Amino acid sequence: ELFTAISDVEPLLETHKKIIDDLEDYIKKEEDRLQALKRHLVIYRREHEQAMEDIPNYLGNPINAFTLIKRLTIDLDDIEKSIEIGTEYIKNITIINNHANVKYPTLEDLTGAAQALTRLQQTYKLEVKDLSEGRLNGVVYSTPMSAGDCYELGKALYNEKDYENALDWMNEALYKYVDEDQPYPFSEADILEYISFSHYLLGDLKSAIEWTKNLLLIEPKHSRAAGNLPHYQKALQEKELKAKKRRKGDTGEPDIEYEPQAKESRSNSYSAERQSYEALCRGEKELPPEITKTLTCRYMTENHPFLKLAPVKMEYLYRNPDIIVFNDVLSEYEIDYIKRLAQPRFRRATVHDPATGELVPAHYRISKSAWLKDEESAIVARVSRRVAHITGLSMTTAEELQVVNYGIGGHYDPHFDFARKEENAFEKFNGNRIATVLFYMSDVAQGGATVFTELGLSVFPRRGSAVFWLNLHPSGEGDLATRHAACPVLRGSKWVCNKWIHQGGQELIRPCNLEYQKESIIRPIPQPIEKFFR
Ligand SMILES: O=C(O)CCC(=O)C(=O)O
Numbered sequence: 001e002l003f004t005a006i007s008d009v010e011p012l013l014e015t016h017k018k019i020i021d022d023l024e025d026y027i028k029k030e031e032d033r034l035q036a037l038k039r040h041l042v043i044y045r046r047e048h049e050q051a052m053e054d055i056p057n058y059l060g061n062p063i064n065a066f067t068l069i070k071r072l073t074i075d076l077d078d079i080e081k082s083i084e085i086g087t088e089y090i091k092n093i094t095i096i097n098n099h100a101n102v103k104y105p106t107l108e109d110l111t112g113a114a115q116a117l118t119r120l121q122q123t124y125k126l127e128v129k130d131l132s133e134g135r136l137n138g139v140v141y142s143t144p145m146s147a148g149d150c151y152e153l154g155k156a157l158y159n160e161k162d163y164e165n166a167l168d169w170m171n172e173a174l175y176k177y178v179d180e181d182q183p184y185p186f187s188e189a190d191i192l193e194y195i196s197f198s199h200y201l202l203g204d205l206k207s208a209i210e211w212t213k214n215l216l217l218i219e220p221k222h223s224r225a226a227g228n229l230p231h232y233q234k235a236l237q238e239k240e241l242k243a244k245k246r247r248k249g250d251t252g253e254p255d256i257e258y259e260p261q262a263k264e265s266r267s268n269s270y271s272a273e274r275q276s277y278e279a280l281c282r283g284e285k286e287l288p289p290e291i292t293k294t295l296t297c298r299y300m301t302e303n304h305p306f307l308k309l310a311p312v313k314m315e316y317l318y319r320n321p322d323i324i325v326f327n328d329v330l331s332e333y334e335i336d337y338i339k340r341l342a343q344p345r346f347r348r349a350t351v352h353d354p355a356t357g358e359l360v361p362a363h364y365r366i367s368k369s370a371w372l373k374d375e376e377s378a379i380v381a382r383v384s385r386r387v388a389h390i391t392g393l394s395m396t397t398a399e400e401l402q403v404v405n406y407g408i409g410g411h412y413d414p415h416f417d418f419a420r421k422e423e424n425a426f427e428k429f430n431g432n433r434i435a436t437v438l439f440y441m442s443d444v445a446q447g448g449a450t451v452f453t454e455l456g457l458s459v460f461p462r463r464g465s466a467v468f469w470l471n472l473h474p475s476g477e478g479d480l481a482t483r484h485a486a487c488p489v490l491r492g493s494k495w496v497c498n499k500w501i502h503q504g505g506q507e508l509i510r511p512c513n514l515e516y517q518k519e520s521i522i523r524p525i526p527q528p529i530e531k532f533f534r
């Protein structure tokens, strides 16, 4: 027993002190924990209220979509961890247990949203600073991103080996972290470590050394940094030695050096098509006057007797090859109906992975789509009939109606709609895709144009209109000038549906001929429609 001698009790005071310290420490941690949870609650509440004010507008903003996914993945994990270290009582109300029936995004979703943001950044030349402040093209659309948002975004990109973009976002995270004074599950040193390691992986040893030194200044005992520094320094020395030797011409090695990829060299290495695509997406290219002066518009009454009663507004967007837009060819009712029918069947666009033979999500095409049959709905059949009327082509071998919705940063890289000879596709359709009719079922607030990379033409979506072009020359050969793409959606949601018309059934309507040059799509009309109605 200790109490019998005061001297023996004395050590108890130490224990006592320890308990005070421990308890203080524990309470401080609990308070921090509750503080962090309260902070999450405030953000969730604030964002939810904003979202409910105007849901499509809120979710149509890529930054809001990203931060929503982040809140439901990374932040939710954080909250859960916080709660787990709490009492049994709190454990019993764990969020996930109680809401098993609601949807949660996955970490893949977070990565996807992060990649979408960098795609938008690159295509539309957006600055990290603007995005992180919630600005798109000069207008503020969302609450600024926090240091934590930027950090998680940087981390997702880093994990996808996109070190350039990871660096930009980590730098932004650092900038915000210093000002924010928030309890985060990561430290300033963690950000600095990502920055230095990204520099290293990009081959920029000098910057890697610089940033590792910064890290060691704020956390001198950081063991990985302390280990990496001499490694980087040695690598740099060797590299400089090699460079010196090479200048003298006595390395005996081939003259190749791994240089850090500068930003400029990155953008210069883009293919001409990529550059054309991005400029067109930004709406920066204008058609030359030789083309624009040939572009006319009129009411179309030919191709089918029905059009005499209901003429269609048609406008040339390009001549030879002819790209035509038909305005007001889908009604609001039809649009809503088609969207509602398609949505429950949506699947992510997939491709066959040649290595595994499995269907994997296609990176060149980020969207969800579904197919609708004429037989299942009078509305779908009506749309097919309308396509027949306005194009004058037979629908006997056309594909079903494809309905597509593009998500955050959704896009479709440059492609042809026709199958190349070697692809051997479309046998069951009696021939190649002779024509495309692409209906727009939404306006798009920013981005989302359909662009023709060979022609230098951008078409910005207009709800209810349809673009039409022939993919094949009269000889049946694919027309390379029809190469086109769907630009990433910057703000808003893009809905389209399309009808692909095949060669089979057109033998008498558009007999093929061996001339390579394509003729005009629409036959000349005898009289303008206005005369009928006057
Ligand atoms: O959505 C667009 O603007 C173009 C879509 C497209 O080219 C396609 O689905 O083949």
Ligand SMILES: [Fe+2]
Pocket: 415, 416, 417, 484
């Ligand atoms: Fe296409």
